[in-house]
Amino acid sequence: MLITRTDELKKICAVLARRPYVAVDTEFVGENSYWPRLCLIQVAHGDQAAAIDPLDKDLDMGPLFELMAAREVVKVFHSGSQDLAIFFRLMRRMPAPVFDTQVAAMACGLGDSISYANLVAALVGVDIRKKMQVTNWAHRPLTRAQLDYSLGDVSHLCDAYEVLAAKLKSLARESWIEEEMNRLTDETRIETDPSESWRRINIRGADRRTLAVLREVAAWRERCAISLNIPRNRVARDETLIDVSFRKPRAAADLEKARGFSSVPGNGVAATEILAAIERGLAAPVTDAPRPHARIELTDGLQAQVSLLQTLLRVRAEEHGIAQRLIATRLDLEALVDAPEGEHRLLAGWRRDLFGEDALKLLRGELAITGDAAGTRIVATRPVAARPARPRAS
Numbered sequence: 001m002l003i004t005r006t007d008e009l010k011k012i013c014a015v016l017a018r019r020p021y022v023a024v025d026t027e028f029v030g031e032n033s034y035w036p037r038l039c040l041i042q043v044a045h046g047d048q049a050a051a052i053d054p055l056d057k058d059l060d061m062g063p064l065f066e067l068m069a070a071r072e073v074v075k076v077f078h079s080g081s082q083d084l085a086i087f088f089r090l091m092r093r094m095p096a097p098v099f100d101t102q103v104a105a106m107a108c109g110l111g112d113s114i115s116y117a118n119l120v121a122a123l124v125g126v127d128i129r130k131k132m133q134v135t136n137w138a139h140r141p142l143t144r145a146q147l148d149y150s151l152g153d154v155s156h157l158c159d160a161y162e163v164l165a166a167k168l169k170s171l172a173r174e175s176w177i178e179e180e181m182n183r184l185t186d187e188t189r190i191e192t193d194p195s196e197s198w199r200r201i202n203i204r205g206a207d208r209r210t211l212a213v214l215r216e217v218a219a220w221r222e223r224c225a226i227s228l229n230i231p232r233n234r235v236a237r238d239e240t241l242i243d244v245s246f247r248k249p250r251a252a253a254d255l256e257k258a259r260g261f262s263s264v265p266g267n268g269v270a271a272t273e274i275l276a277a278i279e280r281g282l283a284a285p286v287t288d289a290p291r292p293h294a295r296i297e298l299t300d301g302l303q304a305q306v307s308l309l310q311t312l313l314r315v316r317a318e319e320h321g322i323a324q325r326l327i328a329t330r331l332d333l334e335a336l337v338d339a340p341e342g343e344h345r346l347l348a349g350w351r352r353d354l355f356g357e358d359a360l361k362l363l364r365g366e367l368a369i370t371g372d373a374a375g376t377r378i379v380a381t382r383p384v385a386a387r388p389a390r391p392r393a394s
Helices: 006-016 062-069 081-091 101-107 116-123 144-170 174-184 194-200 208-228 238-247 267-283 300-320 330-338 349-364
Strands: 021-029 037-045 048-052 074-077 098-100 367-372 375-380
Touching (some): 006 048, 037 062, 037 144, 048 144, 074 144, 098 101, 101 116, 101 144, 116 144, 208 238, 238 267, 300 349, 300 375, 330 349, 349 367
Parallel strands (some): 021 074, 074 098
Antiparallel strands (some): 021 037, 037 048, 367 375
């Protein structure tokens, strides 16, 4: 059941390469490292299923990587973002084509971000016990119970995929999933650029010079975390970077007063590196410095329009049997209200056909929302005159 030899891996991959799809799952641990440590890979199609041990140093993973890249075989994951990121790092390319059953379930009206256990229960009628969910997959040898659990997961994924694929075909929504999978496998979402890592830090009230310093110290932290393969917050917490970005210390004695600096690993060497990063941020031309995070501030009137769009979203989602979250988030709606003439994902592809066009009509007054005991309805109305420029909240 556990593949540890290259000849065994070649054999199972050769069989699976002749199948139209292969279900894939991984087990990993990541709480103590920057990169998740891949501990087990499960693949299956029909009665062919195998668990692959990537921790075996004598195992050549090449045959599996070839299978993951084979364009004629669909790779099926459930909530596969982390799995895809792991494969991308190992292969330096994204598995393709892929199918994510969690995304497909939303397109089939099975709720927002349904869990794997609930998906299998709903579509296959199998109760999956998640008692091994927090097991230590890095420990060897693996037990028979661990292997049974891991292979059961991926085998049921095959059944769920076939049900969802048939449902999407009957609803003529296959192109929707293809569009979503193109977004999911966009390699730019996976690549780590240390100079952009400052964006994940929640800093408020910062001017551009402060953000320039934050960009440099956050990039230092990211590079350090990658080189040591430890979580970024174990190098320095966000609060420490925010503190030094606002205070901009120029000497080690001042830096040592920073919040949480005492817990920075090797803080003697780190102090020199952080001070150098601060100097780079201070020396950067202000025209090249980051701009503060753009925040959409809407007047009460525009917030009311967002509420109308939320009602329209609920109605259209119920009509088409699709999860609201797959169509739009509240941030999407706020962005559309703030600048309806701009570029939005709601105004492209299937989202525009399903919701975006009607959303624009509602904002222009060409649609209205009404309701009675029978429910909420969207009705056409006569176009209204162009609205004057909208005031922004201060």
